[in-house]
Amino acid sequence: MELYHSLPFFCYLLGKCFKKGLKGKGLVLLIKITGTVVVSFAVCWLPFCTDMEQIMQVLRRLFPIDRGLFEDKVANIWCSLSVLIKIKNIISPQSQLKLSFAVTFLSLLPTCIKLTVQPSLRGFKFALVSCALSFFLFSFQVHEKSILLVSVPVCLIINEIPFMATWFLLVSTFSMLPLLLKDGLLLAYAVTMPAFLLLCGASFSILDKTSAEDLQLKPFSLSMKGYVSWFKSFPKIVRTLFLLSVTLMGILSLVCAAAHPPQRLPDLFPISGYYLVLMLVDLMTLNNCF
Numbered sequence: 472m473e474l475y476h477s478l479p480f481f482c483y484l485l486g487k488c489f490k491k492g493l494k495g496k497g498l499v500l501l502i503k504i505t506g507t508v509v510v511s512f513a514v515c516w517l518p519f520c521t522d523m524e525q526i527m528q529v530l531r532r533l534f535p536i537d538r539g540l541f542e543d544k545v546a547n548i549w550c551s552l553s554v555l556i557k558i559k560n561i562i563s564p565q566s567q568l569k570l571s572f573a574v575t576f577l578s579l580l581p582t583c584i585k586l587t588v589q590p591s592l593r594g595f596k597f598a599l600v601s602c603a604l605s606f607f608l609f610s611f612q613v614h615e616k617s618i619l620l621v622s623v624p625v626c627l628i629i630n631e632i633p634f635m636a637t638w639f640l641l642v643s644t645f646s647m648l649p650l651l652l653k654d655g656l657l658l659a660y661a662v663t664m665p666a667f668l669l670l671c672g673a674s675f676s677i678l679d680k681t682s683a684e685d686l687q688l689k690p691f692s693l694s695m696k697g698y699v700s701w702f703k704s705f706p707k708i709v710r711t712l713f714l715l716s717v718t719l720m721g722i723l724s725l726v727c728a729a730a731h732p733p734q735r736l737p738d739l740f741p742i743s744g745y746y747l748v749l750m751l752v753d754l755m756t757l758n759n760c761f
Contacts, residue, residue, distance in 0.1 A: 475606045475620040479598035482583045486590030535612055540567045542614040546646045547607055548574075571611040578605040593631070599624035615650050618643045633675035635686055638713055641668060645720045648727055657728055668717070678713075681706040 484504055491497035519525045531537075540559060541550045549571070552558060558567065582601040586594050603621040607613060622643045629636040644664060651660045671677055680686075683705060 472617075472620060475603040475617075476599055476624065478579060478583055478602050479586060479595055482586040482598065483590050483595045486587040489587070490590060536564070536568060538612055539564070540571065540611060542612065544649070545613050545615045546618070547613050548609055549613070568611050571609055575605055575609040578609055596624065596627045596631075600628060615647050618646055629671075629675070632680075632686055633671065634677040634680045634709075634713070637668070637671040637675070637677050638716070642716065642720070645724065648724060652727060661724075678710055681709045681713075 485501075488497040488501040488504070491500060493501065516526075516529075519529050541547060541553075544550055549558060562570065579602055582598050582605075586598045600621065603624055607617050607621050622640055625636050625639050625643075629640075641664065644660070648660065651657060686709070
């Protein structure tokens with residue numbers, strides 16, 4: 472699970488070593504970090520190294536590739552595409568694995584390169600979000616609960632982009648609604664979601680922080696204003712989309728809890744919600760790119 476966050480740690484620490492110089496203090500720091508990682512890894516694996524079958528069993532548990540490209544209905548690219556293109560039926564499992572690895576790696580690459588070249592605490596926090604999103608969107612065998620591995624680092628940047636972080640955390644919780652209903656947690660969901668929204672609204676005044684500067688999108692906004700005339704009203708558009716998505720989440724939550732989908736379309740409600748999630752994920756990814 473921590474593969475979602477491991478690359479930013481690696482790139483940030485490696486970038487720090489490069490910054491200190493690999494012929495002096497940077498080399499000493501790199502040796503220390505490498506030794507710590509190797510020793511920790513060895514200690515974790517030592518109990519299982521007495522038998523090859525135990526090692527293989529751990530690997531099968533860590534990487535359950537036999538369970539398929541995604542688990543049930545999850546708000547990532549592969550599940551969403553499968554509505555139109557049945558990927559599992561037209562591509563072999565091995566090809567699915569290779570495709571998801573290649574796309575995940577390519578989506579991670581820009582963030583990791585930037586963090587290695589320019590290591591900073593702020594960049595590290597945003598890289599945690601960006602890399603976790605890449606894994607959630609494109610990696611193999613993604614479960615609905617994996618969105619929590621993206622939500623955790625989003626909490627680290629809620630002071631920097633409170634509007635977008637609050638929006639993302641609301642939608643990521645909503646994306647797990649089928650699981651919450653299955654576990655009988657509808658009441659907890661119905662109470663905590665509005666409470667969280669009210670708390671963030673009162674603490675951060677999120678609806679007042681929708682300008683390009685507040686959303687960390689100033690370079691993007693400057694490049695777009697020359698080509699798209701309506702982009703000047705970007706804050707108003709973002710606020711409208713936020714209120715629309717909150718309204719739709721409320722409606723879909725009520726419908727999922729109180730009604731049954733048509734027999735011909737048993738996954739209608741979850742899929743409708745997941746496209747809403749993907750819309751916000753795209754906005755969050757755009758934010759992290761800049």
